[in-house]
Structures are given as C-alpha cells and as structure tokens.
Amino acid sequence: MGGATRRDFLKAGLAAGILGGTGGLLAEPAAGKSASDWVALGKSGVKVTRLGMGTGTYNGRAQRELGQEGFTRVVRHAYERGVRFFDTAETYSGMPQMLAKALKGLPRDSYRLMSKFEVGDKENPKPTIDRLRQELDAEYLDIMLMHCMRSPSWPEELKGVQDALSEAKARQSVLAHGASIHGLLPLRACPGNQWLDVALLRMNHRGASMDTLKAWDSAEPGNVEEVAAQSKKIHAQGTGVVGMKLIGEGRFKTPEERDAAMKFVLGLGSVDAVIIGFQSTAEVDEAIERMNRTLKA
Numbered sequence: 001m002g003g004a005t006r007r008d009f010l011k012a013g014l015a016a017g018i019l020g021g022t023g024g025l026l027a028e029p030a031a032g033k034s035a036s037d038w039v040a041l042g043k044s045g046v047k048v049t050r051l052g053m054g055t056g057t058y059n060g061r062a063q064r065e066l067g068q069e070g071f072t073r074v075v076r077h078a079y080e081r082g083v084r085f086f087d088t089a090e091t092y093s094g095m096p097q098m099l100a101k102a103l104k105g106l107p108r109d110s111y112r113l114m115s116k117f118e119v120g121d122k123e124n125p126k127p128t129i130d131r132l133r134q135e136l137d138a139e140y141l142d143i144m145l146m147h148c149m150r151s152p153s154w155p156e157e158l159k160g161v162q163d164a165l166s167e168a169k170a171r172q173s174v175l176a177h178g179a180s181i182h183g184l185l186p187l188r189a190c191p192g193n194q195w196l197d198v199a200l201l202r203m204n205h206r207g208a209s210m211d212t213l214k215a216w217d218s219a220e221p222g223n224v225e226e227v228a229a230q231s232k233k234i235h236a237q238g239t240g241v242v243g244m245k246l247i248g249e250g251r252f253k254t255p256e257e258r259d260a261a262m263k264f265v266l267g268l269g270s271v272d273a274v275i276i277g278f279q280s281t282a283e284v285d286e287a288i289e290r291m292n293r294t295l296k297a
Contacts, residue, residue: 036084051083051273054276056091057250083288108139117132149181151215152188153189176198177197184223184226185213187201190233198242203271204245206252208251228270235272243274
C-alpha cells in the first residue's frame with residue numbers, strides 16, 4: 001500500500017469514526033446501540049462493526065460447503081445489513097480466497113479484515129502475511145493475529161514473531177496485531193502484555209468450546225468465571241477484545257440459549273465485538289436482531 005494511499009485511508013478512517021459516514025461506512029444509529037455500530041478495539045486504532053462474520057466454523061468446512069455462490073450470498077447479505085467485519089485464517093482451507101471473491105468490488109475502506117496464521121517455528125512471518133494479503137486481495141489487513149496460542153509462555157517464546165508483526169504494523173501492511181487464545185494458561189499471560197493490540201477470546205455463558213487448563217481443546221466445559229475475569233483485565237489495559245464461540249460452535253440450538261449467550265457476552269462490558277460463523281442469510285438476520293434486542297434491553 002503506497003504512502004499516499006495509507007495516509008488517505010487513515011484520514012478517512014478517522015473521519016468515519018467521528019462522522020460515521022465517509023468511505024461507505026454506516027452511520028451509527030441515533031436511537032441507541034446496534035449490531036452495525038462501529039466500535040473501537042481498545043487502543044488499537046482500528047474500528048470494526050460490533051457484529052462480525054467468521055469463516056471458520058469447523059475450520060471453515062461449514063462455509064466451504066456452501067460453495068462460492070452460496071457463501072457470497074451470505075457475505076453480501078451480511079454486508080448489506082451492516083456487518084462489515086470479516087474474520088478468516090490460513091488454516092481455514094480455501095476460505096481467504098472465497099472471502100476475497102465474495103467481497104470483490106466493494107470499497108476496501110467499507111469493511112474490516114482480520115486474519116490469523118499458525119506461528120509454528122516462523123521467526124519471520126512476513127512471507128505469510130504477504131501471502132495472506134494476496135489471498136484476500138487486500139493491500140493491508142486491519143488485524144493480524146497469531147493463531148491458537150496454547151503455551152503459557154507464548155509472549156516470551158514468540159518474541160521474534162511479535163517483533164516482526166510490529167514491523168509489519170510500522171509498514172502498515174497490517175494496522176493492528178494480536179493473538180487468538182486457546183487455554184487458561186495462555187490467557188493468563190495476556191494481562192500486562194502491552195504488545196497485544198487485539199485478543200480473540202472464546203466466550204459464552206456455558207463454557208462450550210472454551211478455555212480449560214489443558215493444552216488442547218477438550219469436550220469439558222471451560223472456566224467461564226476465569227475467562228470473564230481475565231477478559232476484564234485485558235480490556236482494562238487498552239487491548240481490544242473480540243469474542244468468538246458465542247453460540248458454542250453451533251451447540252446452542254434454542255432461541256433461549258442463544259439469547260442467554262448474547263446477553264452474557266454483551267453484559268460483560270469487556271468484549272468490544274463478536275464473531276459468528278454464519279451459514280445462511282437467516283442466521284445473519286437472527287444474530288442482528290438478537291444483538292439489537294439485547295443492546296436495547
């Protein structure tokens with residue numbers, strides 16, 4: 001992204017945050033909060049819509065099975081309804097490319113992209129970041145996360161990767177960086193971490209697909225109380241918090257369960273935005289209506 005383009009983007013983003021109307025962004029409704037509000041992710045400098053669309057349900061299988069035409073229909077419907085925050089990852093096979101096709105032709109400053117990459121032994125993630133930008137057909141990524149932190153010592157072990165992401169942020173090939181967290185031990189390493197612009201946390205009222213003390217994902221319920229408490233500490237330090245697994249990766253089937261999950265997460269006061277992996281336009285509408293209803297309660 002050229003220097004002038006970056007400056008123009010940053011100016012447009014600032015104006016949009018103040019005026020709520022430039023660059024194709026939706027104005028914040030005068031009558032209270034809604035799913036399509038643009039909200040700041042802590043002190044990251046990035047704003048996203050309160051409700052975002054994920055592309056990684058069962059590692060993207062649920063979205064891939066829609067096919068490109070069906071997936072594009074869902075993405076465009078979400079976009080038209082004001083959902084302008086989209087999440088993907090390199091491990092969601094084929095989904096970055098499908099998302100790029102679904103968004104093709106829409107103004108780049110009218111939506112936000114968050115992607116994630118597996119760190120492995122990558123001391124230099126620049127080639128991965130460049131590849132992900134190419135796959136998403138994007139000059140820059142609004143948020144780039146290290147994917148699936150499981151080690152309690154990840155901030156020390158991945159110092160080189162964090163430094164490289166900071167360099168990418170300085171070049172503005174990414175605008176904010178952070179990590180997605182999988183486990184209580186890596187979660188406990190987040191408070192006090194000033195490098196962490198954005199944290200993606202698993203969050204719902206029943207602990208479904210949430211964090212435990214195990215170093216791998218488990219069928220046992222996560223520790224809701226601790227995750228909520230840690231999220232408050234993380235948010236208080238200026239880190240933007242994005243919630244995932246809001247409906248327990250599809251486990252919450254009834255309207256009552258989904259209402260309870262939405263009320264719990266939004267009621268914490270420490271979650272700026274949430275990501276839900278939609279598989280139909282009806283699911284988009286349901287989530288928007290549920291979030292709007294909860295925010296107005």
